[in-house]
Amino acid sequence: MIIVLIIAAAAVLFKANFIVKKVDVIKAVSMPLKETVFGVGYVGAEVISDVAAQVSGKIERTPLAEGAEVKSGEVLVIIDAAEFNNALDSAKVNLQKAEAQLESIKTNISLIGENMAIARSNMEKSAAVMEFNRKETARYKSLLDSNQIAPKIYDEKQMAYTVSAGENSNASVALKILAIEKEKQAVSEKLAASDIENAKISIKQAALKCEYSSIRAPFDGVIVKRFAEEGMVINSGSPVMRVVKKGSYWVSSYIDISQMQNIRAGLSAEIILNRQPGAKYIGKVYRIEQEGDKITEELKVDILFDSNIQNLYLDEKAEVHIETSGRTALAIPSSCVAAAADGRKGVFTLEGSKTVFKKIEFGIMDRSGFIEVVNGLAGGESIVRFDEMHKLRENETVAVKKEGL
Template identity: 30%
Template sequence: MTTAAHLAACPSAVERKTLMFSPNQRRVALAGLLVCAGAAVAAFQLQKPIAVRAAKLTETVPVRVFGLGTVEARVVSKVGFEVGAAIVELNADHGDLVKKGQVLARLNATQQRAKVARANAALQSAEVAVKKAEANLFKARAIMAQRLEVNRRKQELVSRQVNSTQTGEEAQRDVDVAVADVRVAESDIEVSKALLADAQSQLAYETAVLEQHTLLAPFDALVVDRQKELGSVIKAGDPIYTLLEQGSVWALAYIDESRAGAIRVGQPVEVRLRSLPGQVFQAKVVRIGIESDRVSEERRVYVKCERCPDSFHLGEQAEVLITVDTLKAARFLPEALVSGFDGSKGTIWTVEAGRLQRRKVQLGYRTEDARIELREALPPGVVAVTYAAGDLKEGSRAVVREDAK
């Protein structure tokens, strides 16, 4: 029904004046008049086309994925002693740069040095014992050689019946005893050598324990923290320093799984630190976590800066923008105007023959500013809506205007 028809259906002002109404009739008539006016306004609005903006082709569009993370380090170690004792020397503190092999701290090693001295004395004793056993073996062999020669002569005399048989038997017994003495001396040497090896091992062990009383830097590092002070009595394994390997600083970013599929190692990254919001640090993706967070459904992505800030703070919040692709030309739609997006397809608003319609199309990348790439080419005369000046209703009239507000 047109506006004129709606107005025609209502009584005119002259006719109302010529009629005499009771109060109740007047109220009913006024309500009817209001309903007629509302219907007329609604009909006028339905006939008025909605101004919309159409998706425009944009050239050289970087597709970036946003993530929040923190400044971390690939290698952070809490180092300490493998033995317990009192700390007598500390050579580094918070913020110091240390080189690999540099002495960081020492423990009281008086008792351990005494153990090393005792082990060294035991080693010397074992070496002397080996020499003594070797001398005994030499003596036993000389005696055996002598008795073998005596036995040979006596056996010749016995064979010629110059000596008695008993004399020959006694000479042979002396040879057997000499042979046994040689075997004993050889065994003594083996025992002495075993004791020597044990003494060497004991000395090596005590020396190694003594070396464990000195703490060395395992790599070129920055001292993040020192947990103990001079005079503290520590247990084995107590951390003394927290060390960060130089050159291992990176940012750990958490990326929504729905946006992380296009991330690859080597892609360029922009990093902004919370303490330096006005500066942008260029970086690259160096590692993508194999395991995602099962609760937040986020993927861990590690990025390393190419030009790092002069100072950094572990745990500081970092904003990360990863450029996953650069499109030569593309059209983008606001996510708010896309429904049913499953990662590849979704339903959008279009203007077709001057009317608003819903159309399922092929979609692509999602950007950090909540836009989705329109990947499918639309038929001639069909445009995708990116903004509407009013409520979108399927079938409503629409007109495309660049200045729609």
């Protein structure tokens, strides 16, 4: 029994050592290659606006849902404007009253001016009469003193002077009263003009509140969050919607500092969202932070989407592949790379049915799975690919299962 087991084990060992491996054979080809740097990050945006109410009131309507695209100036929220409309109507009535009052005052000032002209003329006339009577009284006084006239005649002249002096005084007082009234009316005119300006200010303020009752989008964008709903009472300054500007979405990715030497603004990048692993979006390096994280030794690199992407979510996870260099070169699938016993990297070529190890100097690795051959191959060689490359040995006999990629 023991002898049988030994013979069976020897047979298995013999078969394992001498079984011919079936391999694929491919050719190195010249192809465009792109070297990329990998990073992980989260979706954000350059321009995010928490649109806030500019007046207090009750929300009457919120016509748009989260995820809706909006145009600049489009209505996001409508606040009940009845109070503001009433205030506007009242301010307009006050303006009409103030304008009518000002017009009345101007009419009064004009009439006072006319009356002052008449009073001034009367005063000048009475002054002339008074002066004439004064001179006459003085002349008649001399005649009285020389007994050339009777006292009665002198008394008549003196009475005439006294009357004319009284009339002149009355005319002067009337002119002063009119001047005082004109000054009062001038003050009233200024107050009425001020009332008009205040009414106009009230109209502007009320009109603004009416305008502010319709809260509008500040730019073309997407609503990503609603803070307010119909029926809510909000205060001025309270946010109602969060809007992301169209075309400003980016991924804030984190790149190992050791890989940053070739990264610069403007480089193309491929973006893959975690929830859409099969979709690839194109972007560009937009901004590179100049201060790294001391613990993770990473720098933040913002990748801006090239086009307006639909249905993005802020803070969703994404990976980025930044293209740092590219060229057309001889390349092979990275699955063909093997290691010799001494650690040298290379490939196995097929000569006849035997494997021959060739040391290769490799260059950039493309995300498609191809690696650049810098030195070691001329092109046209038959290169071996096997599922378990580490088990291949030099000068090993193999069978070709498939040729080509």
